[in-house]
Amino acid sequence: MSGHVVPVKTYLGIFVALLALTALTTGAAFVDFEKLDTGIRLVDAIPLNTVVALAIAVAKMLLVILFFMHVKYSSGLTKVVVMSGFLFLAILVSLTLADELTRSWSPEPGAWNTVVPTILPLLRGFF
Amino acid sequence: MSEVPVSDMAMHGAHPPGFKHQFEDMDQQREAGSLGMWVFLVTEIMFFGGLFATYIIYRTLYLTAFEEGSRLLNVKFGAANTAVLIGSSLTMALAIHAAQAGKKKSEQVMYLVLTMLLGALFLFLKFNYEWRADYHEHLIPGFGFIIRPEWGAAGTHVPLFFCFYFFMTGLHATHMIIGFGILGTLTVMAHRGRFNSEYYAPLEVSGLYWHFVDIVWIFLFPLLYLIGGRFALPGVH
């Protein structure tokens, strides 16, 4: 860890930004983004409000990590350590969700038989 | 590899107080301390993260029930508490800055005490206003939880939401209380003039812990309070 001294002005600026983002996210909770005709379509399973709230939370987290926790001025090792924590949490959540969300997709017995014949003629087209 | 041993005495004068002899110099000690705290915070990410993962799964499965529960949380206090914690992170950063910049110990102590006060305010608002109200409204699972008819079919899973709410915020509060202990110790050390521009590693390392606790709340607030379809409330657009 470097002995880098962050100026007080930077800290105050980050503080104000964090408060502003808090106000923003609180206000955004009362707005129905689905009803606003923003034209933004994401995965249907994830409501836009959730995306907005989490994006703002991630932004706040980055401000705290980079400036209050000095990661911006830290060694590459520190950055890798921080990223690895979030990476493995992402692995836990995504692979578990991969199961939970696809359980109802399980095909009826015999479905594999119907899939394969439709693929084979396509493959034959290549040879 | 065997050499004539160098006298311990000759080495001691070269190292400042607080030096640990398994290290070669203060730089190595400071870097090891910081890396150690970061590695510990990674374990905390996975610890809270496991809880967040379970919450996310059940929120996906029981969206209606979780939204009902979320709407019953007090957004005003949640938002206020978020601001309070962010403030405490600022004062913590300023306490470290005070030591780094070689400021008087009274300034270091002031910022540390402010951090503790803001943390105490957070806990006071939470326990005295939010949790006490939840208890009186029978929203604590295991302590007289009452399922309300207006929740309809989703009602059976609303207790699950509150289980997660109390467990997640309770675990967070426990970490804050531990943080108090750490801050208290630091305040005593600062008052004794232990920290200066050469030696402030305990402040730095404890600051990392405190900021982490802040970050957990930064995620708890939206995940618990804000994504509950509040726009479904009448009178709000």
Added chain:
Amino acid sequence: MSTTVIPEMPGQEIPAESRVNYLNASYGVKSWLLTTDHKRIALLYLGSITFMFFVGGTFAVLMRLHLIDPQGALVAPETYNKLFTMHGVIMVFFFLVPSIPATLGNFLVPMMIGARDLAFPRLNLLSWYIYIIGAAFTLYAVISGGVDTGWTFYTPYSSTFSHTSVIPTAVGVFITGFSSILTGLNFVVTIHKMRAPGLTWFRLPLFIWAMYATSIIFILGTPVIAITLFLLGLERLLHIGIFDPAIGGDPILFQHMFWFYSHPAVYIMILPGMGVMSELITCFSRKRIFGYTFVAFSSLAIAIISFLVWGHHMFVTGQSIYAGLIFSVLSFLVAIPSAVKVFNWTATLYKGSISYDAPMLYALGFIGLFTMGGLTGLFLASLATDVHLNGTYFIVAHFHYIMVGGAVMAYLGGIHFWWPKITGRMYPDGWARFAALVIFVGFNLTFFPQFVLGYLGMPRRYAVYPGEFQVLNVMSSAGASILGIGYLIPLIYLLWSIRYGPIAGPNPWGAKGLEWETPSPPPTENFEEIPVVTEDAYDYANVGGSRV
């Protein structure tokens, strides 16, 4: 605190009794219970872990005695359930997970990198106390009636229906998890920050790479099982429906959270053994390791990929087929770095100058038995075959080949290899080689029949079984008794050697490594002056081998 150390002049042998080392630097119970010396803490762990091994082993003996008869020879079925549960809990959490890291790791990591101690010696001592407290909770659960849920604590049985001491056991495992976390944290910081001058990453002994990779798993995986057991306890107390399907919970979610740690945990159990293997194979072939870089990176690859495969434990419990496909492919992937190591050790042996000391016997046994265990894992990674083999003795044999034929043999090999360094004494060589052979024979007689039993369809965790399986079961039980005796023999002669064994010099094996350049036993501070490293690891004279 400082003690005068008599310097060793070349050519002058100081009698061991008059030289101050970490064992005799201070006396008394307090000097051991309040020590911060990593070497003494390693011995504290060694004693505790050996005790837990024999407790867990006792349950195994009782199980094998019971299974001599198809109707069960010894205990009621409910008690049998408790036996296999407690055997699993104790062996996994209180023996295998801490074994090599907490004993050999604690002792050797600072010495191998030329440091005076770990980065956080007091945290190290704390980690031992945490282990003891966790073990106390679990032993309390054992004597207060036991647990019968299986070491996997599957819900809703563990959360709703079992009337046994689930919560004390879960608390014990939860607490001990923090012991692992602190050990891993200590190792990571020490290896990053306290290497001696000149000791670059690619000059490190492969044991250090293995400890580093293991520590990554400790740090990233253990907290998840901690929170999972916490949730299990909550569910048991409050019946909210976290994991109980009758009230809306998802029991598969418990399994996801449980196996997210417990699969990487099995790599915690084998990676350190692989690290020991690299040390033993090179020393007793008098050769450099073949493919150092590959072996080093394979340790990291195993640690990382191990986090991506946990669903292969859940192919038949109700997980979606699509998730099963993903996990199956990834499980085949994780076999590759393990295979890389086996190829490299074998290539190291080729044209080496091989000596068959006891540690080498264990190492050679490891190569064969680990390979068998690993290969049988592929049948389990394949979805179609796993449907038939899951829940049978095939699985039991598979993981015992790796855990016992692999990890425990590596542990014993390492204990024997570094015993002279740790104690300053040599053990009786004849008895050591004899015990290694007894263990090898006993092990195979115990567990090979179990592959056949599983293939024939005998389910695991059953107190009774169809009569046609009796012969194989009796063979297995006979093997278990031989194996048990095999484990008692080293216990006896190793303890004997502490008092009566011949005095060992600094490097009885002629091995390469910084730990062998200190006296045996080493002084408390390990090195009077931190060494400067100029050569690569395993710089044995080349005997026609590869220079990779």
